[in-house]
Amino acid sequence: MITSPSRTLHWFRNDLRLDDNPALACALQNEEVVLVVVLDEHFWDQDRWGHIKTGSFRTRFLLESIDDLKNSIAQLGGSLLVKQGRPQKILPSLMQTWSCNTLTAQAEHTPEEIDIQESVESAVCQVGGVCSWIEGQTLFHPEDIPMKLESLPDTFTQFRKKIEKLSVVRDCISAPKTLCCPKDLISDDVPVLGEFLATFGLTSPTLDSRSVLPFKGGASEARLRLKYYFWEAKRLAVYKKTRNGLLGADYSSKFSPWLAHGCISPRRIASEVYRFERKYEANKSTYWFVFELMWRDYFRFIAMKYGVRIFHRKALKPESASREIRSSAFISWKNGQTKDNFVNANMRELARTGYMSNRGRQNVASYLVHDLGIDWRLGASWFEHMLLDYDPASNTGNWIYIAGVGNDPRPNRKFNTQLQANMYDGKGKYQTLWSTDALELDVR
């Protein structure tokens, strides 16, 4: 008697990689896998502030990442389906077509992503399948956090100290050597960027020569950037001294867009830091790099703990003052046309490249909230639209922290942007670089 092989459908979400991918590793325990990416149209909806959630820079990076994934899968003998629509419709139907009994995917922990997950789960149930949501986003596995989620400390320092003392980072999982997909399964084409963007009323981004990096999506590019930043240029060894920079490719790692799309895992990055420490030296900079990855984790655990609350105006501080929603000042901020040249330079860099340094982000966020008196959620929404590295936990976590409504013991995180400009751009080089461009953005 011929029986059909047992198959799993693996749905790539923000885990667009083969290396150190726990959900994929789980799928590969089965005889055959069907691999799929879904371009969920919901991510190109307009939000309540009128911004299309995923702007053209991040869309480009996403399509490049999918293309790279497809090529890597093909090299291992597999195929990748690329579908467009709602996952709750597409995935159950694929499970039926390809006789899959299980769906595996990376677990997500922010409200919109959880909603999607729940809709998928119930639709998959209806066709008799089961779902496995597997952790893969964080450096420390959520089960290895030495406290219950309800008692997660509300300050990063307390969290970090406990983690450093009591938790270890799990080992990375190697990429598969081969992939066994159904023989009659043929890869889909990745949509053409211009055509895809046009369906949402967006146009292809142009590359500005002032961009800190060309930023190409995909796990292969992530590996190249890591190889360069850690091993060739050895910038990891001086990271703590340079990380507050504003100019050039190398003051910080620029890993964030690849991390946000899951082209590389935080565990893989940390394991390379530890390897660097063994080969050369462990110093303040190598320590600080993992420290920043812990901040990334912390915002994810805060998102898990508080759920939808972090997206509310007063987030974790119900007693805080309300801010306004003033459209003209907000539009000036978006367009880099405020009274503050340092803020303007940073906002122009964001609009032209989809990236802004951490120092820049802190200043423009503080300026919006504390100088212009505008509701932080408008700024966070613009960041969501523009950033290559947008992720809901890091973006919201940082915004509420600076707005003084997050997990920060200090009531006011106002930055003196003039002082900051003097400290970090004393000769005005950064402001000069970004001064020439009076942007006329489509302020949708």
Ligand SMILES: Cc1cc2nc3c(=O)[nH]c(=O)nc-3n(C[C@H](O)[C@H](O)[C@H](O)COP(=O)(O)OP(=O)(O)OC[C@H]3O[C@@H](n4cnc5c(N)ncnc54)[C@H](O)[C@@H]3O)c2cc1C
């Ligand atoms: C208002 C505001 C909004 C932000 N929104 C995002 C966002 O949507 N997505 C995002 O990835 N980061 C966000 N950040 C954090 C930070 O600015 C970026 O992660 C960092 O600038 C990315 O550049 P890099 O990869 O060169 O960082 P590096 O300095 O090289 O740091 C290495 C990695 O550590 C992590 N990291 C560093 N700083 C932070 C931080 N403050 N919070 C969380 N993780 C951190 C990132 O994953 C980063 O790639 C935001 C910060 C602010 C102030």
